[in-house]
Amino acid sequence: MNLVEYEDLVEEVIIDSDSKYITLHIPIHEYDISHAQLFTYFKDYAGERYWFQSKDGGFDNIGIGYRKSISRDKFKAASLTSEKNDLYNSIQMVPLNGDLSSRLSLFGGVKFDDKDTNDEWSDFQMVEFHLPVYQFDLVRQEVFYTIPQHSQKLTEALADLSEVLSGLSQTEPDAYEKAEVSIIKDIFPDEWKELVDEAVEVLDEETFMKVVLARQRLITFKSGIDPLFILDRLKDEKETYTVYYEKGTSAFVSKSPERLFEIEDNQLWTNAIAGSAPRTDDEDDNTYQQNFLLHDEKNRYEHELVRQSIVEDLKPFSYIIEYDEVPHILKNKYIYHLHTPIKVSLNDGIEVFDILQAIHPTPAVGGLPKKIAKDYIKDQEYGTRGLYAAPIGLIHDNNDSEFVVSLRSMLVSRTSATLFAGCGIVKGSSSEKEFQETDVKFTPMMNVLEVEN
Numbered sequence: 001m002n003l004v005e006y007e008d009l010v011e012e013v014i015i016d017s018d019s020k021y022i023t024l025h026i027p028i029h030e031y032d033i034s035h036a037q038l039f040t041y042f043k044d045y046a047g048e049r050y051w052f053q054s055k056d057g058g059f060d061n062i063g064i065g066y067r068k069s070i071s072r073d074k075f076k077a078a079s080l081t082s083e084k085n086d087l088y089n090s091i092q093m094v095p096l097n098g099d100l101s102s103r104l105s106l107f108g109g110v111k112f113d114d115k116d117t118n119d120e121w122s123d124f125q126m127v128e129f130h131l132p133v134y135q136f137d138l139v140r141q142e143v144f145y146t147i148p149q150h151s152q153k154l155t156e157a158l159a160d161l162s163e164v165l166s167g168l169s170q171t172e173p174d175a176y177e178k179a180e181v182s183i184i185k186d187i188f189p190d191e192w193k194e195l196v197d198e199a200v201e202v203l204d205e206e207t208f209m210k211v212v213l214a215r216q217r218l219i220t221f222k223s224g225i226d227p228l229f230i231l232d233r234l235k236d237e238k239e240t241y242t243v244y245y246e247k248g249t250s251a252f253v254s255k256s257p258e259r260l261f262e263i264e265d266n267q268l269w270t271n272a273i274a275g276s277a278p279r280t281d282d283e284d285d286n287t288y289q290q291n292f293l294l295h296d297e298k299n300r301y302e303h304e305l306v307r308q309s310i311v312e313d314l315k316p317f318s319y320i321i322e323y324d325e326v327p328h329i330l331k332n333k334y335i336y337h338l339h340t341p342i343k344v345s346l347n348d349g350i351e352v353f354d355i356l357q358a359i360h361p362t363p364a365v366g367g368l369p370k371k372i373a374k375d376y377i378k379d380q381e382y383g384t385r386g387l388y389a390a391p392i393g394l395i396h397d398n399n400d401s402e403f404v405v406s407l408r409s410m411l412v413s414r415t416s417a418t419l420f421a422g423c424g425i426v427k428g429s430s431s432e433k434e435f436q437e438t439d440v441k442f443t444p445m446m447n448v449l450e451v452e453n
């Protein structure tokens with residue numbers, strides 16, 4: 001980086017006495033920095049690192065160190081909004097180049113529900129969003145470096161950043177070893193099928209139409225699971241979002257096909273994704289499965305319920321909601337889904353946390369009516385969902401944001417991984433078929449861990 005030129009620029013910066021943080025923002029084109037180098041170089045930040053990549057290649061962000069976090073044990077849209085705005089207002093941005101296009105963001109998520117969590121999820125609070133010390137954007141090739149305002153002179157901070165960047169580009173990524181599996185265990189498989197059978201009995205077409213029931217698979221290893229191994233394996237499946245989110249001694253990992261929503265300039269894009277069929281290497285079977293999905297009554301009904309509910313949830317925020325009446329096919333590596341994109345023009349003054357509150361959980365991961373389904377899951381499902389099926393994403397300063405529904409996911413802690421997968425149950429569902437569907441939905445994480453069932 002042209003240190004001398006940037007030094008001249010930072011020397012002219014007038015520090016705003018009200019700001020708590022200062023963020024230097026510079027391009028990093030001249031450095032060739034990989035994910036593996038970042039996670040090797042920043043080992044000491046283990047437990048405070050994330051990688052979040054969009055499915056269309058629009059962004060590829062790595063955050064290192066949580067400089068400031070918004071952490072809450074309850075979701076309250078209004079107070080989260082003011083905390084987020086206060087935080088952004090306390091940051092003085094110092095862009096050191098006229099050509100920058102990346103945006104500073106808070107990264108984090110909200111747990112699926114508030115089920116008691118004195119358990120494997122205790123590293124994560126109900127709501128957490130983090131402002132990273134370093135935010136790397138590997139698509140636009142830019143970095144943000146945030147320091148507390150009086151901690152050091154800007155020229156010193158700039159020199160530190162320059163040293164970090166050259167250190168990074170010279171870093172040889174650590175070699176890693178794949179952890180050897182000790183035990184693979186489905187958690188209460190028979191009980192899960194019984195629960196599905198019970199739900200099918202309870203469900204009808206008017207008062208309780210759908211519930212999504214999830215199950216877990218525990219995999220233990222003979223040694224610790226190396227983050228570099230996971231990072232490398234996460235590159236295997238395209239067409240999905242990548243979430244790798246460390247907190248304390250845990251890492252939450254997801255390869256989700258499902259965008260919860262994206263907001264840009266008051267336009268919101270979301271989608272209904274519900275209805276599933278397996279995808280294999282057999283092209284004839286794949287054609288059959290797609291046709292089946294497009295015409296199968298149960299899948300179409302389930303999809304319709306999800307789409308209608310999302311549209312209803314968004315009506316208070318918009319007068320213009322656009323979507324096609326007939327669903328499309330969404331293709332992932334191991335599975336097909338029915339898919340309806342939905343575009344919404346938001347009224348003025350709508351906050352991202354209001355949207356989160358209204359839309360999560362969509363009936364694709366909760367059920368319908370939403371409240372009844374949520375309570376049923378909380379009472380009946382084994383264990384705690386934590387960040388599984390939860391909204392995880394980025395929030396920029398002006399409400400622009402992008403969230404995924406963190407499906408096809410697992411919680412990794414030291415020598416074990418807990419995988420999560422669920423499926424929509426409606427009247428007439430078969431527990432055996434749904435069990436097989438959850439098996440397919442475990443595949444992305446089994447593949448990341450390179451574990452055969």
Ligand SMILES: C=C(O[C@@H]1C=C(C(=O)O)C=C[C@H]1O)C(=O)O
Pocket residue numbers: 212214258273274275276337364365389407408420421422423424425441
């Ligand atoms: C609940 C999951 O997936 C959801 C349920 C689907 C279904 O029931 O057909 C399809 C896609 C997802 O919205 C999961 O992957 O765990």
